[in-house]
Ligand SMILES: Nc1ncnc2c1ncn2[C@@H]1O[C@H](COP(=O)(O)OP(=O)(O)OP(=O)(O)O)[C@@H](O)[C@H]1O
Ligand SMILES: Nc1ncnc2c1ncn2[C@@H]1O[C@H](COP(=O)(O)OP(=O)(O)OP(=O)(O)O)[C@@H](O)[C@H]1O
C-alpha cells in the first residue's frame with residue numbers, strides 16, 4: 001500500500017492556550033513494499049506523523065492518501081475501520097496498548113475484533129507469542145505483571161496477530177535487550193519478505209536504519225528535512241553533525257579510520273560486514 | 288569506604304508466581320559508587336530496584352540503606368534518600384504540568400519555596416526542558432517524558448539515584464547528554480544505580496553487576512565483564528563494535544588479535560597492518 005502526505009499540518013490542542021503545532025507542511029511518499037525509517041530528534045514529530053497512518057490523528061489541514069483511502073480533516077472514524085485492520089501500529093510505550101486480563105487474550109484481541117472466531121484468534125495468538133519468544137508460562141498472566149521487555153513483546157505480538165499489510169513501528173525495540181532487539185528486527189524483516197508488507201519504523205538506532213531500511217525520512221522540528229536511501233542520508237557526516245544526527249557505528253568507525261589515513265572508502269560502509277569487506281580488499285590489494 | 292546499600296541473602300517471590308524470582312542476592316554498594324545493573328529481559332532488574340526503594344518487601348533476607356534496616360517503620364525515612372526514574376515515565380508523573388511535577392518531589396522533603404523554585408528551574412534547564420514547563424507531562428513526546436522524569440530526580444538530590452533504563456527512548460545526542468549528567472552526579476558524590484542495556488552507559492560505571500535469572504552472576508569492573516565478548520548478548524548487553532568488526536573480519540579470513548581491543552585499539556591495529564603491507 002503506497003502512502004502519500006500532501007501539505008499536512010498538525011496542531012495539538014488547537015484553539016486553546018496550549019495549542020502546539022507538531023507537523024508543518026509535510027509532503028512525502030512512502031512507497032508500497034518499502035522499509036521506511038523515520039529518524040529525527042526528540043520532539044521532532046515522528047510519533048505524531050505515525051498516528052496519522054491509520055487515522056488515529058487526522059491532519060489539521062492537508063491530506064493523506066493510503067492506497068485508495070483519503071484522510072482529510074473531516075474524515076469520519078467510521079470510514080476508517082477497514083484501514084485500521086490494514087495498518088497496525090506498535091506504540092512507543094507498550095503499556096498504552098495493553099488492556100486485557102491475560103497476555104493471551106490481549107494478543108487475541110485484534111483478530112477477534114476483526115472477525116476471527118475465538119478459537120482462530122487464540123491459536124493465532126499462541127503462534128505470535130511463540131514467534132516473539134514469550135515463554136508459555138506468561139500467557140495466562142496479566143500483561144501488567146510483566147517486565148518492560150516482556151510487555152514490549154506482548155504489544156508486538158498483538159499487532160502481528162492482526163496480520164496488517166502496513167506495519168508501523170514506533171521504537172519497537174526500546175527496552176528489549178540487544179539479543180531480543182536483533183531477533184525482533186529479523187522477524188519484521190522476514191515478514192516483509194514473505195508477505196510483502198510495507199514497514200515504517202521510527203528509531204534512534206542508526207545501525208537498524210542502515211541494516212534494514214531502504215528509504216529514510218528525516219524530520220526536524222516538525223518539518224521534512226530530507227529523504228533518500230540510507231547510503232544517501234549517511235553519506236555526509238558533516239551534514240549529519242550540523243543537524244545533530246548520529247551515524248551508524250560502521251560509518252562512524254570508517255570515518256575515524258579515514259582521518260588517521262592509510263585507508264580510503266569510496267563508498268562509506270553502513271554495516272560491519274560492508275566495512276570488513278572494504279578493509280580486507282584494501283589490505284589484500286597492497287599485500 | 289562507607290556502605291550505603293547492603294543486601295544480604297535476599298530472596299523474593301511475587302505472590303502470583305510459583306517460584307522464587309530473586310535468589311540469594313548479596314550485594315554491597317558504597318557511598319558515591321556508580322553501579323550499572325545489567326541482565327536480559329525478565330532477569331529481575333526492575334524488581335531489585337523496587338526492593339531497594341521499599342516498594343516491594345523481600346521474602347527472606349535483609350536490605351540496609353545507610354546502615355538502617357529497611358522495614359515498615361523505616362521505609363518512609365529511607366525512601367527520602369532514594370530517587371528513582373521508572374522504566375515507564377508515565378508511571379511517575381503526578382503534576383498537572385511539568386514544573387509542578389518536578390516540584391512535587393521536593394514538597395515531600397519540606398524544602399523552602401524559594402529554594403524549591405530555583406532547584407526546579409536548574410533541573411529542568413539541565414535536561415533542556417525548561418521551555419516546556421507549562422506543558423502537561425502526559426502530552427509530551429517519549430524522549431521529552433524521560434527527560435522530565437530525570438529532572439524530577441535531579442531536583443530532589445537524593446543520596447541514592449536509581450535509573451531504570453532512563454535513556455531508552457532518547458535520541459543519540461540526548462543519550463550522550465544524560466550519560467554526561469550521570470557522570471557529573473557521580474563525580475559530585477551521589478550513589479548511582481543505572482539499569483541499562485546500553486554498553487556505552489555501562490562502560491562508564493565503576494562496577495557492572497550482572498543479574499541472570501534472579502541471581503548475581505558477576506560483579507566486576509566493566510573491562511572484566513566486557514571480556515565476555517560475544518557472550519555479553521546472553522546477559523543483556525550488546526557486543527562492543529570493535530568485537531563485531533573483529534568477527535566480521537575473521538569471517539573474511541583475516542587474522543585478528545585474540546584479546547579484547549577498544550575501538551581506538553582496533554584503529555591503531557588496522558593502521559599498523561596497512562602500513563606493513
Ligand atoms: N498529546 C499531545 N498534546 C500536545 N502536544 C503533544 C502531544 N504529543 C506530542 N506533543 C508535542 O508535539 C511535538 C512532537 O511530538 P512527537 O511525540 O511527535 O515527537 P517524537 O519525534 O516522536 O519524539 P520522541 O523521539 O521523543 O518520541 C513535541 O514537542 C511534543 O511535546
Ligand atoms: N508485578 C509483577 N507481578 C508478578 N510478576 C512480575 C511482576 N513484575 C515482574 N514480574 C515478573 O518477574 C520477572 C522479572 O521482572 P523484572 O521487571 O524485574 O525484569 P527486568 O530485569 O527489569 O526485565 P526488563 O529488562 O524486561 O525490564 C519477569 O519474569 C516478570 O514477568
Ligand SMILES: [Mg+2]
Pocket residue numbers: 046047048092170428429430
Ligand atoms: Mg515518539
Ligand SMILES: [Mg+2]
Pocket residue numbers: 147148149332333334374451
Ligand atoms: Mg525492567
